[in-house]
Amino acid sequence: MPESASAGPLSFPPSPAVPSSVSTPGPELVQLLTPEGERVTHPDYDVHLGDGEYRDLYRDLVLVRRIDVEATALQRQGELGIWASLLGQEAAQVGSGRALQPGDFAFPTYREHGVAWCRGVDPLKLLGLFRGVSNGGWDPHEHNFNLYTIIIGSQTLHATGYAMGVQRDGAEDAVVAYFGDGASSQGDVNEAFIWASVFNAPVVFFCQNNQWAISEPLERQTRIPLYLRASGFGFPGVRVDGNDVLAVLAVTRAALRRAREGSGPTLIEAFTYRMGAHTTSDDPTRYRLQSDLEAWKLKDPLERMKAFLYKQQLADAAFFAEVEQAADELAARVRHGCLTMADPEPLAIFDAVYAEGSSLIDEEREQLAAYLAAFEPTAEGRSS
């Protein structure tokens, strides 16, 4: 057979280079607030808030960042084993967290400190996990905010199953599943997309694309913009400026409404940047350029909201001073609470392994208790 025949119509073209649209958003990016704090309009999404609500969003952004900065400092001082910073992702988290209704349920990764704040979880309970006094720390049902899930992407299936339960209850609640750009490569996330799609489950998949999965750039996870993945699963995807709290609020509200109305899942790609390290154990100087960080600093979510409030004359210097003071007080409370947090008792190792107990656990608890008791001082004041 001549060579030309094998290169005929049945052959496939070589894969194109990773298109720039993967990491450089175009006009599809939903934005309501420019990095300079200018209010812009979008044909499909909008928010109309009261003056106080705009200020509250800013306050949330500042307080959440302050919790994060304090926690990072506590880790550096040896008070936390590790901390996963949300620096740079405050707007993505506060915007989506404040879009939730009380009955909605959120499934976080381990970085959603801002969403936890919006759901009323005391920051100290987050610190308990990173300090190592608990594997969880709060009541998911009290806050409709699931425990942090560390295995990447697992929680997207939990969220989908929870949403299937909502469907069976005939309720009008919606569910949001948080995950990141790295998780988009996990089988569980792709399975969750399929399940949510075929069962039309009321779940919003909220992907914070912060450009980095520890050291691996977005290009190692995808050759198409992440929000476009949704179309392959049969539901809409939208890309929002993740550093624009107003746009995130608007887009998430719309997706939650869609879920509540029975129209099924939506994928939101919140385009943002992880300004800090993956965790306090990471060293981003080994794999990314300082110039990238400098470019993203100009898109800071807090600065643009502050500029917006000034420009629109929604807040004055006294307001900003009051927020700073509230942040200081919160940081002091977090620090004090962390330093005075008690370690669990050794026998707590055996607590809650099973709901209905287990003869094996009972036996081992008794063994450890007896072993520990051998070190207790006796009546004579010496170890027996």
Added chain:
Amino acid sequence: MAQVTLGKAINTGLRAAMEGDSKIVIMGEDVGKLGGVFRVTDGLQKDFGESRVIDTPLSESGIIGTAIGMALRGYRPVCEIQFDGFVYPAYDQIVSQLAKIHYRSNGLCPMPVTVRIPYGGGIGAVEHHSESPEAYFAHTAGLKVVSPSNPVDAYFMIQQAIACNDPVIFFEPKRRYWEKADLDMSQTPVGLHDARIVRPGSDVTVVAYGPMVKTALDAAAAAEAEGRDLEVIDLRSMSPIDWPVLLGSVRKTGRLVVVHEASVFLGVGAEIAARVSERAFYSLEAPVLRVGGFATPYPPSRLEEDYLPDLDRVLDAVDRALAF
């Protein structure tokens, strides 16, 4: 009293559970219209509807992951994994999430999820359809692992597993699905994790579970003809293990043979041998012997008769135990 097969007994137990609790949902591949590849869920979708008997995508991690979410919402899912060798895509969700969420939540989030897995060989199947992965799950804290050996236990144990607020891995001895027994539904069952002496004897204790209980009983009948009196224990629960029944028997007979289809190396029998040696050392007249699968992958089915423990291999071990 009706004679029912083990498969039908589970079906009847599932039905009884679902009638009593509207939060119970069945999830799995082909469990709806088809009634499962072994027909264990036959007729349930027709009677309970598609929202309670859910034909799922072919995605085992998805089955367990969504069941976890439904449990968080207050449901009580019963998941079917179609075959033993298909459970591994769900393994992460089972061991990292299902088993640990109650602990992670300090008791605030129970996980009343039952995972039904037809397991074991002897049906002439292709690869991945004849495995015995119970040790992986018994090794995982937070899970409970059980296996019925007969229709009566199957009927009660599936309901007890579903009623349990802990995740239960429910291994169904697939080659015994067609074994029949009289089912008296009015009797009071023993506890889900209780072992049972199914044949009293005095010379050697043989402990087995699931498909191997029948093999052990057959061996005991053959041994009787040779004047040897075997005590057979149906373990029923591989996690937790009912040590008092096991140790009581060994203290009486002084000899123990453990039988399972799974590989002997680091299998459930290894744990039994270690504990019995620790706790009944002075009662033992012989080392604890194990009969089980070899340290190989499950072989092609034309070789499975040589791989699987059978009556003769059990008796061989009994002979060796008595030779000490």
